[in-house]
Amino acid sequence: MSHSNTTHFANPSTFILLGIPGLETFHVWISIPFFAIYIVAILGNFTILFIVKREPSLHEPMYYFLCMVAVADLVLTTTTLPKMLSVFWFSSKEIDFSACLAQLYFIHCFSVMESGIFVAMAFDRFVAICHPLRHSTILTNPVVGKISLVAMLRGSILLLPCPILASRWPYCRTNMIPHTFCEHIAVVKLACADIRISSYYGLFVAFLVIGVDVFLIILSYIQILRVIFSLPTKDARLKTFETCSSHLCVISAFYIPRLFSFLTQRFGQNDLLHFHILFANVYLLMPPMLNPIIYGVRTKQIWNRLLRLFTNKGT
Template sequence: MSDSNKTDFTNPSTFILLGTPGLEAAHIWISIPVCAIYIIAVLGNFTILIIVKKELSLHGPMYYFLCMLAVTDLVLPTSILPKTLNIFWFNSREIDFSSCLTQMYFIHCFFMMESGISVAMAFDRYVAICNPLRHSSILTNHVVAKIGLTVVLLGGMLILPYILLVRQWPYCRNNIISHTHCEHLAAVKLTCADTHISNYYGVFVLFCVLALDMFFITVSYTQILRAIFRIPTKDARLKTFGTCVSHLCAISAFYMPGLFSSLMYQHVQNVALNFHVLIANVYLLVPPMLNPIIYGVRTKQIRNRLLQLFSHKGT
């Protein structure tokens, strides 16, 4: 006799997103900082794109990579926010199965792209400091375009197996995801199939792609620091290192919350579910907000252009 409490959800028509379990009464209040963060992220990243486009002096590799980062930082929070606000404001918890997979794809794909862009920006800093005379000949527009295309294709292709596996698995427990968006690990736990392939592939992506990205960034900055310490004067060393501070801050804001959330989800058992949900939203919403602020404050050309725009508006 079959178990009457076990329903076959093979390719379910919808998933149910619970939002932040245990904090349902506070959803309206939680939505206020979420909206503020998103608005700042959108305005900041659009501002970066407009300034780089209009300012001819900013048409160089570093700022092209910055524009790629800005586009990624626009798409990443936008992939989760509409549904998250529907849950917070209207208690609209259902999401179509195909829409859930699409959202999952965009989240992971653009997360991978942002990691790849961080590597490209580290390489740009390495060439600019360690081999400044050849910077323009090494990082030509053609090379920058190739790097950008490689990052997009790599991110898109590496995440595709995740989605294909999730799509083909049978769902025989329930269709409830205790999250504000379609998180991959939360969806995998709903299946009644052997998910070892997905687990192994996840380890491959984490350690052979993201860890490799962090390794390349570390190697780049090791060489950069060696070059900086060879500069004879302290003022010149500080000035050269100052050109890297924005990128180092952006890397920290991007990698640390994501790694913390992933490790906590997999290895820490006694953490409240709503805390995990909030942390997972932090690493998707906060870095896109911080990056334009970091580069706007720390990059002289962008800061001067912003001051010019505001001074013209004030007159």
Template sequence: MSDSNKTAFTNPSTFILQGIPGLEAAHAWISIPFCTMYSIVILGNFAILFIVKREASLHEPVYYFLCMLAITDLVLSTTTLPKILANFWFNSREIDFSACLTQMFFIHCFTEIESGILAAMAFDRYVAICHPLRHSTILTNSLVMKIGLVIVLRGSILTLAFPLLARQWQYCRTNIIAHTQCENLGVVKLACGDTRISSYYGIFVLSCRISLDVVFIILSYIQILRAIFSLPTKDARLKTFGTCGSHICVILAFYIPTLFGSLVSRLGSNMPPHFHILLANIYLLVPPMLNPIIYGVRTKQIRDRLLQFFTPKGTDIFS
């Protein structure tokens, strides 16, 4: 019997996504905020892309990076949400082994890409505030494209090891993943033998994100704050700092849930499973939903274009 159990699920053709263990009866209700968030992600990020593409005055590095962020958020949420909603609504829990590893790659890859884009946006704010006269000569369209390419390549190379390692393990326990999506830790827990290399590599990738992107963002904002505090008047300082407001809000919306979720998944063994899973969904869904809202509300150029789009010409919405 022991040998049978050990070979029954070796290299399974499919996995079963359990959803949120302990809250199965509430899946239909949980799907309502999930579906709402996904709708906001789709509408908000496509609105950002549409406005930037349509308005020639927004063809600047900061808005190019914003478009990269919007595309990343669309891919990241679409990688997970349709399958989650199919699970909640239609009890569609099966996922092909290769599709599961593909989803794993996209989740971790585009999380890394989003982190890199936020670091690039911090660099843009640094150049705009600390070297305003040289901004257009430093951040050329060519450099923006090269930065974007490096970010995508870095994310792809760093996270390619996750599915490659997961594919080589033998799965002899079960093919049921106690999660809503194929996250690396959730899949590796089902494998037999010593899988510490996967855990260590996950910590390494998280450390790279902290040591490279987060430290770079902090250093950029130290220089930005020094430049702001050297301005002669309080109004000038507030106005200049206000140009960073949207970016700071997006940084907090991304890194706080992501870092907290990663730490809890590795250290919070005493917490109930549904807490881990809900937290994992928060850091995958909330930032893509908040980013277009934050930039739409706080960025005057985008806010004005949205008002112009929804308000007929010659009509004063404040009359």
């Protein structure tokens, strides 16, 4: 290790993103699916935003929340993938200290925001199925705006201590981050200090967000399933459940890989570092690609509007 990487410094001017240690020779090949994911995520989420804006029949709470998910996904991918691809393609591994902390904040902040939006979407499905006649009076535009504001403020405030604490630690071991982006625990592990506050706070936020949000989603779906199973015919039950299928798919793709990656990174074996990093990239980048595909294919209103859009262009 060079002297420059072991010198004591309170705040390094730059960090070095190593990419995926142990798989350096495959960086170019690994970048190909990541680049494809980025293109699909950008096109898909902008398409969702465009269609919802252009189609008056989609100006409903569920689609407003879907637009918020699309914006969060665009921020997540744009915050991480361009720099990641520059590491893979051009070996441009340096990232400014403040830029690293900003990336750290945006990644986790918008992930928490997105989790809150999924809870709001579960509540929307609960009202639509359990109280259909009151849906328009309960989820009015002002209420949707307030729910959205709470989701944004919660993510912004809860994650603010993470970069603040990270900026105060002394970094004297190395400025090399064995990761493709500035993930919170990967950054603070480089500090030559007792980082238990950062570690415990990260655990607290993760379990608070996942625990509370998943509990609320499950609670909503328990009530939804009670109503569905009380319907008189199988066709009615299937048709009603179909309105929730897209939401169930995206929350499964969001929560399950995140929880698995979070636990394996903190409590797994260090000799599987390259696996942890690859999986962290998958859980961060796959949902932004899958969400517009799932909603585009499984939601008739969006799919029909998309078909009309291309048909009109072709005529």
